[in-house]
Amino acid sequence: MSTATELTTAPPLPDPADQMLAGYWEAVARGELVVQECGSCAAPQWPPRAGCGTCGLSDLGWRRVAGTGTLFTWTTVHHTTIEYYKPALPFALAAVELDDAPVRMLGRVRGVHPDQLSIDQPLTVVYESVAPGVTLPVWEPR
Amino acid sequence: MSTPLRACIAGAALTEFSRDSGRSAERLAIEVATAACLDAGVDPTVIDGIVPFPHGPTAEDLMAGLGLPDVRFSGVPHLGGASSVAGLRLAAMAVTAGQADYVLCFVARNGRSSSRVEQRVATLLPGQRYRRNLENPQGMNSPAQWYSLICRRHMHEFGTTRAHLAEVALTMRAHAQLNEHAQMYGRPMTMEQYMSGRPIADPYWLYDCCLETDGAGAVLITSADRAKDGPHRPVHLAGMAEGHADSADDIVNRRDIFNTGLTKAAPRAFGMAGVTPSDVDAAMIYDCFTFEVIQQLEEAGFCPRGGGGDLVADGGIALGGRLPVNPHGGLLSEGHIAGMNHVVEAVTQLRGDAGRRQVPDAEVVAVTGWGDMGDGALAVLTV
Numbered sequence: 302m303s304t305a306t307e308l309t310t311a312p313p314l315p316d317p318a319d320q321m322l323a324g325y326w327e328a329v330a331r332g333e334l335v336v337q338e339c340g341s342c343a344a345p346q347w348p349p350r351a352g353c354g355t356c357g358l359s360d361l362g363w364r365r366v367a368g369t370g371t372l373f374t375w376t377t378v379h380h381t382t383i384e385y386y387k388p389a390l391p392f393a394l395a396a397v398e399l400d401d402a403p404v405r406m407l408g409r410v411r412g413v414h415p416d417q418l419s420i421d422q423p424l425t426v427v428y429e430s431v432a433p434g435v436t437l438p439v440w441e442p443r
Numbered sequence: 444m445s446t447p448l449r450a451c452i453a454g455a456a457l458t459e460f461s462r463d464s465g466r467s468a469e470r471l472a473i474e475v476a477t478a479a480c481l482d483a484g485v486d487p488t489v490i491d492g493i494v495p496f497p498h499g500p501t502a503e504d505l506m507a508g509l510g511l512p513d514v515r516f517s518g519v520p521h522l523g524g525a526s527s528v529a530g531l532r533l534a535a536m537a538v539t540a541g542q543a544d545y546v547l548c549f550v551a552r553n554g555r556s557s558s559r560v561e562q563r564v565a566t567l568l569p570g571q572r573y574r575r576n577l578e579n580p581q582g583m584n585s586p587a588q589w590y591s592l593i594c595r596r597h598m599h600e601f602g603t604t605r606a607h608l609a610e611v612a613l614t615m616r617a618h619a620q621l622n623e624h625a626q627m628y629g630r631p632m633t634m635e636q637y638m639s640g641r642p643i644a645d646p647y648w649l650y651d652c653c654l655e656t657d658g659a660g661a662v663l664i665t666s667a668d669r670a671k672d673g674p675h676r677p678v679h680l681a682g683m684a685e686g687h688a689d690s691a692d693d694i695v696n697r698r699d700i701f702n703t704g705l706t707k708a709a710p711r712a713f714g715m716a717g718v719t720p721s722d723v724d725a726a727m728i729y730d731c732f733t734f735e736v737i738q739q740l741e742e743a744g745f746c747p748r749g750g751g752g753d754l755v756a757d758g759g760i761a762l763g764g765r766l767p768v769n770p771h772g773g774l775l776s777e778g779h780i781a782g783m784n785h786v787v788e789a790v791t792q793l794r795g796d797a798g799r800r801q802v803p804d805a806e807v808v809a810v811t812g813w814g815d816m817g818d819g820a821l822a823v824l825t826v
């Protein structure tokens with residue numbers, strides 16, 4: 302029965318061995334939000350990729366961002382196949398346009414009923430522990 | 444402009460659509476391939492090229508199951524739901540280049556009873572790293588969730604409403620009442636029923652979402668010369684193109700979130716065919732969700748961006764309207780075999796064999812495909 306227990310006590314978890322995202326998860330664990338940044342042209346990009354979408358092959362690093370943004374769009378989830386999230390229904394998944402980098406991040410919104418959301422409303426990141434040693438950035442109104 | 448491809452659809456077929464076919468997807472593939480060859484008036488052993496859908500029975504399954512002696516061309520388009528339309532181009536390129544004489548394009552699946560949508564997207568979609576690590580942990584894992592993000596933004600920018608989505612759903616359901624093959628034949632829907640569906644991923648409610656279906660569809664593509672000897676009027680593959688959205692692996696970061704593969708593919712396909720959207724007599728639009736019909740009508744150039752709501756309102760996409768869309772009932776009401784049923788319906792309309800749902804004098808039909816995170820394809824079919 303351990304499988305059923307795992308299903309309900311944690312959401313699907315990120316792959317800890319994924320090298321492309323390691324710097325991002327390290328930052329999240331410190332309570333910081335980062336986006337990928339090109340070492341050649343300084344363009345920020347999200348999600349992290351193996352090359353720079355602006356100038357191609359380059360060294361890629363990380364840029365810390367403030368963790369504030371505005372609500373670009375969202376969907377209100379009323380049906381989910383993920384056991385862990387069934388008690389949370391309905392919840393909003395938002396595309397958040399960051400204030401200090403031209404990228405959007407996908408994240409769950411908490412602290413407000415989905416019916417109260419409006420496009421362009423300001424949001425701020427908070428960190429939520431979902432399993433031992435695993436923290437996710439989620440968003441709240443500010 | 445690219446060189447026109449010289450190829451025709453000589454045969455087309457569907458199996459019955461159901462919630463439980465009672466047989467394997469491989470068996471469905473063998474049945475529908477045989478039926479498409481019969482429709483073209485040729486023996487299945489003439490097949491020397493195969494374009495399977497990226498998920499489901501393979502080219503080898505057909506070779507072995509039909510006893511094909513020498514298949515010399517195969518290729519798998521990887522555009523998710525747009526693969527059925529993108530595959531036509533692959534087949535036409537092979538025929539035009541003399542690399543195969545008879546190419547069978549097919550989709551066969553037990554999409555309701557066996558491999559349901561969450562299972563398919565977990566292996567098919569591009570950008571699996573982002574799906575698995577950045578989206579699934581947050582609770583996002585279904586096409587209704589991804590695409591409703593685009594829908595809500597469209598509502599904000601252009602005033603599109605749930606009434607517009609309802610118009611699409613109700614039109615598809617009304618069309619299905621004219622098609623005995625449709626899963627929703629004999630099950631008309633009222634606005635009250637539409638509104639009483641439960642929310643899934645708001646703004647998508649139950650009746651904004653396509654069906655899940657067991658079934659198969661296939662077309663046989665060959666040269667115009669060979670097709671003219673067949674029992675049916677050949678349908679010409681006049682223009683075809685595929686396209687890939689900006690930020691192809693991630694919808695959320697598509698700066699212009701309405702930009703899709705179709706935005707880029709449509710002008711190429713119409714250009715190759717030498718026609719414009721205003722020349723199109725009927726459109727088969729990949730209606731995985733109601734809003735995607737509105738979006739694709741805009742991005743394909745049937746109306747300006749933001750004008751899709753007006754186009755679908757007041758019967759605009761119904762039979763007899765300004766642009767009849769999916770007379771068969773589409774993925775929303777005929778059945779979902781990844782748009783191969785849209786290709787088959789285009790053939791049926793162009794042959795003039797659509798009975799009560801026939802678009803009068805249909806000579807130019809456009810078929811769109813939408814897949815993955817916004818890949819797109821468009822084919823212009825003519826007689």
Ligand SMILES: [Zn+2]
Pocket residue numbers: 339340341342343344353354355356357359
């Ligand atoms: Zn760069």
